[in-house]
Amino acid sequence: MAFGLSHHERNKRKNESGGPKRILLTNGRFPVTIDLARQLRRLGNTVYCVDPMEYHVCKFSNAVKKSYYVDAPHVNPQGYIDGVKKAVREQNIDMIIPLHEEIFYLAKSGEPEIIDRLFAPDFKVLLRLHNKWEFSKWLGKMGLDRPATWLCKSREDILALDLTKELALKPVFGRAKSGVYHHKPNEPIPEDIPVNDEIHYVAQEWLTGSSFCSYMVVRGGRIQAFAVYPVIETLDGSSCVYFEAIEHAGIKSYCEKVAKNLPTTGAQIALDFIETTEGRLVAIECNPRATSGIHLYSGTTHLARALVDPNHDPPSLAKIGAHRQVAPGMLMWEKKDVNVRRYLEHQKRLMGSRDVVFTTKDLLPVVMQPFLLTSYYKICSERKMKLPEMFQWDLTWEPQGEELAWARRLIEEEDSKDEQEGAKQEGQVKEVDGTTARTYQDVDQAGPSVSRPEASV
Numbered sequence: 001m002a003f004g005l006s007h008h009e010r011n012k013r014k015n016e017s018g019g020p021k022r023i024l025l026t027n028g029r030f031p032v033t034i035d036l037a038r039q040l041r042r043l044g045n046t047v048y049c050v051d052p053m054e055y056h057v058c059k060f061s062n063a064v065k066k067s068y069y070v071d072a073p074h075v076n077p078q079g080y081i082d083g084v085k086k087a088v089r090e091q092n093i094d095m096i097i098p099l100h101e102e103i104f105y106l107a108k109s110g111e112p113e114i115i116d117r118l119f120a121p122d123f124k125v126l127l128r129l130h131n132k133w134e135f136s137k138w139l140g141k142m143g144l145d146r147p148a149t150w151l152c153k154s155r156e157d158i159l160a161l162d163l164t165k166e167l168a169l170k171p172v173f174g175r176a177k178s179g180v181y182h183h184k185p186n187e188p189i190p191e192d193i194p195v196n197d198e199i200h201y202v203a204q205e206w207l208t209g210s211s212f213c214s215y216m217v218v219r220g221g222r223i224q225a226f227a228v229y230p231v232i233e234t235l236d237g238s239s240c241v242y243f244e245a246i247e248h249a250g251i252k253s254y255c256e257k258v259a260k261n262l263p264t265t266g267a268q269i270a271l272d273f274i275e276t277t278e279g280r281l282v283a284i285e286c287n288p289r290a291t292s293g294i295h296l297y298s299g300t301t302h303l304a305r306a307l308v309d310p311n312h313d314p315p316s317l318a319k320i321g322a323h324r325q326v327a328p329g330m331l332m333w334e335k336k337d338v339n340v341r342r343y344l345e346h347q348k349r350l351m352g353s354r355d356v357v358f359t360t361k362d363l364l365p366v367v368m369q370p371f372l373l374t375s376y377y378k379i380c381s382e383r384k385m386k387l388p389e390m391f392q393w394d395l396t397w398e399p400q401g402e403e404l405a406w407a408r409r410l411i412e413e414e415d416s417k418d419e420q421e422g423a424k425q426e427g428q429v430k431e432v433d434g435t436t437a438r439t440y441q442d443v444d445q446a447g448p449s450v451s452r453p454e455a456s457v
Contacts, residue, residue: 025048027100028053031057038298041063054069081105096118120289122264233333244322269287270293272287
């Protein structure tokens with residue numbers, strides 16, 4: 001009986017059950033958002049959302065009871081937090097599910113009204129997963145394969161690398177292909193790479209092979225939902241517009257090890273992989289939030305159950321062969337090196353897959369697409385941005401100044417704790433002339449920045 005309990009205690013009890021909840025989604029604009037809203041509603045939950053866009057696809061969906069128009073976290077972080085708190089209070093929200101990089105603003109807010117309901121890792125864990133340098137080191141400590149990686153804090157660090165090798169140069173805090181440079185052997189380094197004291201980069205060995213994406217829900221060190229799909233159809237060689245669930249034992253085993261090393265975390269985690277022709281299975285990226293893997297559960301309640309029920313078991317595995325498409329993206333697919341066979345395969349997928357937004361049970365979001373596109377292009381004109389950049393710019397987290405310095409201090413503190421813990425666990429006790437000496441191996445020990453960038457290999 002909950003009589004006499006505080007609101008926090010009542011909310012905690014409700015979230016520990018798998019019953020219907022009042023759920024807030026942290027943006028309403030992406031295909032992933034409306035798909036997840038429908039899945040959650042199908043299970044009997046009541047769904048709300050917030051978004052810095054006044055008009056977006058979820059605003060017109062019958063799966064979303066109410067949409068709140070809030071400040072953009074990229075522009076006014078506190079305004080966004082206040083908007084989320086308002087929605088939480090007015091709608092008595094039980095659970096907050098983040099969809100994009102607004103997750104960072106929420107996780108670092110320190111607001112109990114948000115943190116107690118947020119399905120996301122602790123902010124320090126988020127940093128480790130999102131920061132490409134820290135993520136590479138973390139995988140190495142678990143004994144999992146990842147690309148050889150070097151931290152570059154200046155242009156001099158990049159020039160000090162072995163430039164006879166093929167490399168990927170990426171901002172430490174980045175997403176998709178934004179700011180990524182492909183260095184080919186012995187080519188000059190572009191002058192416009194914005195690496196400096198504030199924007200650090202990583203250089204990674206360039207790997208070729210088959211690309212895969214994974215998506216999972218993890219709690220208490222175990223997987224509660226899991227999906228894998230190959231990268232087949234893209235807009236730009238990176239952004240997937242077609243999703244088909246497959247079975248891949250190697251990726252599942254890899255992800256189980258990642259989950260096991262997050263014993264206190266409840267979150268959505270997505271890893272991107274390359275499987276080389278030599279048989280290496282390498283994780284190249286981590287997104288600690290919702291991704292397109294959600295589409296592989298369309299029309300079911302399997303993922304929704306894993307998200308809302310902390311005790312969900314066995315795991316919800318995406319049905320092998322389940323497939324969906326982003327139809328507008330499929331019409332604008334990357335046509336590089338297309339032959340007749342490739343064209344026919346594309347047409348088969350285009351004609352044989354359901355769109356992630358279209359459903360006869362919720363038609364208004366489709367009917368409103370022309371209006372929404374007009375609204376989007378008006379915003380693009382005002383901000384002088386292209387549509388892909390505009391669509392996520394106001395949600396992105398790009399720490400600068402004091403915030404960046406604070407984030408780096410957190411990382412340094414966690415690294416120091418890890419090294420101390422590693423020394424205790426790996427230290428070998430030797431008796432020497434009646435005294436005790438401990439020895440251990442440092443991980444990713446750095447030399448001078450200019451002459452030798454920090455390496456994680």
